[in-house]
Amino acid sequence: MAAAALLRRVPAARAPATALMAARAISGSTAPLTIETSVPFTSHIVDPPSRDVTTTPAEILTFFHDMSVMRRMEIAADSLYKAKLIRGFCHLYDGQEAVAVGMEAAITRSDSIITAYRDHCTYLARGGDLVSAFAELMGRQAGCSRGKGGSMHFYKKDANFYGGHGIVGAQVPLGCGLAFAQKYRKEESATFALYGDGAANQGQLFEALNISALWKLPAILVCENNHYGMGTAEWRAAKSPAYYKRGDYVPGLKVDGMDVLAVKQACKFAKEHAIANGPIVLEMDTYRYHGHSMSDPGSTYRTRDEISGVRQERDPIERVRKLILAHDLATPAELKDMEKEIRKEVDDAIAKAKESPIPDTSELFTNVYVKGFGVESFGADRKELRATLP
Amino acid sequence: MAAASSLHVAAPVATPRVGSSAGNRSASAARVVRVAAAGSGAARAGGRLVARAAVAAKENSPARAASKSDGHEVLLFEALREALIEEMKVDPTVCVFGEDVGHYGGSYKVTKGLAEMFGDLRVLDTPIAENSFTGMGVGAAMKGLRPVIEGMNMGFLLLAYNQISNNCGMLHYTSGGQFKIPVVIRGPGGVGRQLGAEHSQRLESYFQSIPGLQMVACSTPYNAKGLMKAAIRSENPVVLFEHVLLYNLKEKIPDEEYVLCLEEAEMVRPGEHVTILTYSRMRYHVMQAAKTLVNKGYDPEVIDIRSLKPFDLHTIGNSIKKTHRVLIVEECMRTGGIGASLRSAIIDNFWDYLDAPIMCLSSQDVPTPYAAPLEDATVVQPAQIVAAVEQICR
Numbered sequence: 001m002a003a004a005a006l007l008r009r010v011p012a013a014r015a016p017a018t019a020l021m022a023a024r025a026i027s028g029s030t031a032p033l034t035i036e037t038s039v040p041f042t043s044h045i046v047d048p049p050s051r052d053v054t055t056t057p058a059e060i061l062t063f064f065h066d067m068s069v070m071r072r073m074e075i076a077a078d079s080l081y082k083a084k085l086i087r088g089f090c091h092l093y094d095g096q097e098a099v100a101v102g103m104e105a106a107i108t109r110s111d112s113i114i115t116a117y118r119d120h121c122t123y124l125a126r127g128g129d130l131v132s133a134f135a136e137l138m139g140r141q142a143g144c145s146r147g148k149g150g151s152m153h154f155y156k157k158d159a160n161f162y163g164g165h166g167i168v169g170a171q172v173p174l175g176c177g178l179a180f181a182q183k184y185r186k187e188e189s190a191t192f193a194l195y196g197d198g199a200a201n202q203g204q205l206f207e208a209l210n211i212s213a214l215w216k217l218p219a220i221l222v223c224e225n226n227h228y229g230m231g232t233a234e235w236r237a238a239k240s241p242a243y244y245k246r247g248d249y250v251p252g253l254k255v256d257g258m259d260v261l262a263v264k265q266a267c268k269f270a271k272e273h274a275i276a277n278g279p280i281v282l283e284m285d286t287y288r289y290h291g292h293s294m295s296d297p298g299s300t301y302r303t304r305d306e307i308s309g310v311r312q313e314r315d316p317i318e319r320v321r322k323l324i325l326a327h328d329l330a331t332p333a334e335l336k337d338m339e340k341e342i343r344k345e346v347d348d349a350i351a352k353a354k355e356s357p358i359p360d361t362s363e364l365f366t367n368v369y370v371k372g373f374g375v376e377s378f379g380a381d382r383k384e385l386r387a388t389l390p
Numbered sequence: 391m392a393a394a395s396s397l398h399v400a401a402p403v404a405t406p407r408v409g410s411s412a413g414n415r416s417a418s419a420a421r422v423v424r425v426a427a428a429g430s431g432a433a434r435a436g437g438r439l440v441a442r443a444a445v446a447a448k449e450n451s452p453a454r455a456a457s458k459s460d461g462h463e464v465l466l467f468e469a470l471r472e473a474l475i476e477e478m479k480v481d482p483t484v485c486v487f488g489e490d491v492g493h494y495g496g497s498y499k500v501t502k503g504l505a506e507m508f509g510d511l512r513v514l515d516t517p518i519a520e521n522s523f524t525g526m527g528v529g530a531a532m533k534g535l536r537p538v539i540e541g542m543n544m545g546f547l548l549l550a551y552n553q554i555s556n557n558c559g560m561l562h563y564t565s566g567g568q569f570k571i572p573v574v575i576r577g578p579g580g581v582g583r584q585l586g587a588e589h590s591q592r593l594e595s596y597f598q599s600i601p602g603l604q605m606v607a608c609s610t611p612y613n614a615k616g617l618m619k620a621a622i623r624s625e626n627p628v629v630l631f632e633h634v635l636l637y638n639l640k641e642k643i644p645d646e647e648y649v650l651c652l653e654e655a656e657m658v659r660p661g662e663h664v665t666i667l668t669y670s671r672m673r674y675h676v677m678q679a680a681k682t683l684v685n686k687g688y689d690p691e692v693i694d695i696r697s698l699k700p701f702d703l704h705t706i707g708n709s710i711k712k713t714h715r716v717l718i719v720e721e722c723m724r725t726g727g728i729g730a731s732l733r734s735a736i737i738d739n740f741w742d743y744l745d746a747p748i749m750c751l752s753s754q755d756v757p758t759p760y761a762a763p764l765e766d767a768t769v770v771q772p773a774q775i776v777a778a779v780e781q782i783c784r
Contacts, residue, residue: 112533146566155565162532163565167556173522174557177529184485184511184535207522214517367567368602370625 029057035323037262044244046251046280049269053261057329059105063260064320066104067097068339070121071317072346073130074290077120077137080350081294086137089166090151092290093121095258098316099224099284100125102263103192107271110187114162114175115194117152118224118288122194126161128154130349135356142356146363169195169202172221176208179219179274190218190274192267198229200243209279213250216278220270221247223283224257230292231301244283257284258314287314459645467637469611470500473618474538476647478508481536484622485512487527488540497542498578498637524550524575528557531571536622544579544631545591558627559602574621576630580671580721581769583635587757590765592722594631594698598731605698606652607631607670611641613696616650624652631698633671655702661691663783664715667706667732669695672719672770679775688779698728706732707740714745715782719770724752746782751775 034052041048074094080086093100096118103113104125115122120133128144136143137151145153145164152166162178165171175193182189199205200223212219223243227234234241244252251273255266266282273280287310291298298307324330330338464472478484486492486501492515495502505513516523520541527537541547547554554575561569581590594605604626608614614632621628658673659680668676673694680690691709695702710716716736718729729750736748751770758768 114529144566145564145568148566149564153564155568157565157568162529162569163561165557167552170525170552170557173525173553174529174532176522177526177531178533180526181530181533181535184530204519204521204525207517207519208526210517211519211522211526215514367563369604370562370570370572 032056035261037265038256038259041266042254044252048253049265053265055261060320060324060329063101064324065338066101067317068342070097070124072342073120076346076350088150090294091118093118095289096224096226096286097121098260098263099257099286102260103267105264106267109159110189112160112162112178112191114171114178116168116171116196116199117166119154119164123154123156123161126156126159128156130346131352134350134353138353139358140353140356141359142353147359169199169204172205173208176212176217176219179212179217183217188275190220190271192220192222194222194224196229197223197225197227197234197243198237201238209247209250212279218274219279220274221279221281224286225283226286226288228301233301244281247281250279250281252281252283254283254285257286258316260316260320461642461644463640463642464611466611466614466639467498467500469615469643470618471502473615474504477619477622478512483534484536484538485514486538487514487516487523489516489518489542491515491540520546520549521553525553525557527573528553528571531573532569536572538574538576538622541577543589544577544593545588547577547593555600559600562602570625571627572625573627574630576632578632578634580633581758581765584760584762584765586760590758595722595727597629598699598728603699604628604652606696607698609636609670609673609694611639612643613650613656615643616648619649620652628652631670635671653697653700653702655705656694656696658692658694661689663689663713664717664779665709665713666690666692666717666719667695668719669698670721672721675770675772676719676775679772682776683779688783690779701732701735703735703739710740711743714743716748717778717782718750719775720752721769722752723755725755727752749778749782751778
């Protein structure tokens, strides 16, 4: 991946890190590198892609950088939540970063992504910035949904990121609708509709899959299997936890979701397949360190040993760090510096987001309709809040 | 994508009995919505003077805006189909989702012939999966298409309630205005002829609380075509309520293109003594009762509210200021129905003008029974309307 691509994904705010990396001849390299995925792919009624993934040193460093930003953001969100600056529901993605980053590496911005409520990192991967993410979490005007959506409603239309949905499973038919629109307009692009192992048992998924298969829509259903649907382990919720097989007549692929290169390979394969042949199911075997949300400690239904075990054996960022050091793409000190930069960047973004004001009361009535009709809306007292729907 | 015209403005043009000047405007430029510029009330007052004599003579008259030509006779389902065809011809992003809408031609023939005209990619036969195909329609709308989603019977859309409420109604708001959902959700509802409880649903009361949704009910071929076109062109999600028993109504409609205002009520019969607010099939029961009432010496003003969300409080208010008495006749259930909301809205806004308590006649709060006499007793009959008017005007 060219330096230009690096710059595309690294906005101006991160310029110092870029400059740091550009200074080193080796790690900014775009010379191809072939790396084997941790485990081979398991497939259902389709030939799996090869275990050998072509990448470049620059791309691997981008993976490390992007995943570290996401990790830092989620940890910071944890603190903000405990400080009561973020309220309501807050579902954190730390541990699952490889899925968002690997997917983005395999596709373009004309492909669409839709996911559920664990969407902060997917938003970042699609080009969202930290300030608008934190501002939205804190309910400020500078938020990506103007403070009116919250944690579960991040969207970025210009990057074809369709959110951000609170009702489990409801985003999958929406995703198939996006795929339908892509086919209708003859775009050579695909839609990735993400859902969790809990949502995999929703009927509307199978309905949508049936329709997508019938109409040969370029829909890729991605099950981010972190093995727990809130507090219920997958074996207690699904008679068949082989989610990649549950498409039945639809092909499926099981992927190590903690291996960013495997994710990239699988998504690339899936996109080509979906555009040519119709829907395909991807199961990402991944893990979340936090509980389901900030209201869930995450330790009542799983042991701390399990959590720390995964962190030690399979952490996506550590895996990439080992890869970088093994191939001598950067020194440990340089990586540490990058992480420090990222930490500062995240802290700066939080500070900036805190400066953003709370939405004006008149915002209560904006965007209810695209264009209103002069209907008057008012609050209970009829005096304070009075607005003509614009 | 074809430019969507702005419909969300106050004064209508192509509604019945407007003066000939409006008719001239309606003959011009094809796609421009012939609706005057917004204004909360002034524009309406100016363009809406109606000669009472001309109207009082024909109570059930489907009189049109002065049309240049004779017009052509259609059945209501054909009017809906005409609207669909016209919009699909002009705007390639309009597509139809529904069960048996394509090859079968639609269970009420609204989409008959469309699949042959526009192909399988624009008129899509879905499996019986309301939840997901409604969701898919919303997703397609997020990406710029304009799906018309049909529920074979409105009642089946209850299966898609989550998609309609949370996604369709709310995505524009929760995304901070990034996405618009210009879908039309339509289908027949209402109490039919012994169709049984599950096929006699009236969902207007269920959907009315959903923020972000607009609801209209058509009742004549003329307003069916106009409202369908307006709904398709609207940037907001619109639920268009049709009625199972009204599909074969015959009426002459203009040959020229016309689009009605979604938020406007229709003056069916001006009067002086009492304002009767109704919609959909009950309009016909009201007009039947009006015949009897006129013979008894009453002069009811009948308004078909058409817009169930939001209410056209302007037209309704003007009427109340004149008559000071209100009777609401609706087909949905009493509890939490459209009448209940309308009553509240009238009390909030026009309390000082009322000389009598607002009466509301609704269907009984029971599942619709199969046996014919029982079914008839479930809905409001003309005799009850006559009795109610007599009571109000005492």
